[in-house]
């Protein structure tokens with residue numbers, strides 16, 4: 001089974017612990033071997049502005065990208081994805097695609113030059129905030145629950161012009177609705193679930209899900225336990241309820257996965273590392289048609305990126 005996963009924090013772990021390499025199964029949930037085991041065809045790698053970094057500088061992002069280039073896509077089995085043509089090439093050559101994303105725009109300091117530079121380096125999706133406020137917008141745990149600043153609105157426009165895909169996971173609801181008004185392009189929630197199924201501030205309400213579907217965006221269901229099940233220890237079958245709910249709203253072609261592996265120390269039971277996608281695929285196959293399962297595991301993300309990434 002082919003797998004596309006829209007969010008992991010391997011780069012952050014490697015930034016904090018430079019001795020970790022991409023084969024370290026004791027310290028990483030996502031390793032090269034586990035990507036192969038899972039049947040991964042595309043993994044998104046987030047450059048995350050860790051809260052441990054008090055004064056984020058653009059240098060931090062460059063270091064993470066340097067690490068991505070030297071430790072991850074340097075392997076002949078891997079290939080950096082910047083375009084729809086790259087996706088086809090990786091597929092033809094049997095290599096695993098790796099795409100850069102950014103989580104939190106702190107270090108861009110409102111500078112379009114930095115944004116454009118990241119696009120040139122292959123960053124193809126940006127989550128405006130992590131959980132708190134920055135110069136562009138408020139994150140979901142910021143007490144005042146604001147939306148975008150004036151600079152943040154300009155930033156959205158610049159992203160639209162560049163073709164940078166925006167990611168609303170972690171954004172406040174106010175910010176979410178401002179974005180639906182401002183941006184022409186479809187956006188994604190790379191690692192969020194359904195609020196109705198698991199009431200957590202990081203999850204999407206019914207209206208938010210419908211707005212994403214209406215724009216032909218995508219939702220990456222995440223394995224972060226409280227987002228999967230806010231009441232009991234999360235188990236794999238809980239994900240089925242999120243899938244069924246979003247599908248019932250007309251989203252069967254819009255659901256994928258965004259694990260958040262290496263971004264959290266707690267796991268949904270049965271989903272402890274990338275290799276466990278095999279068990280998830282088996283569970284899904286017991287509940288849904290082959291066609292539907294393929295959509296969830298890779299095709300829904302693939303159709304989105306085929307359309308939204310630069311052609312070449």
Ligand SMILES: [Zn+2]
Pocket residue numbers: 103169170191263
């Ligand atoms: Zn996140």
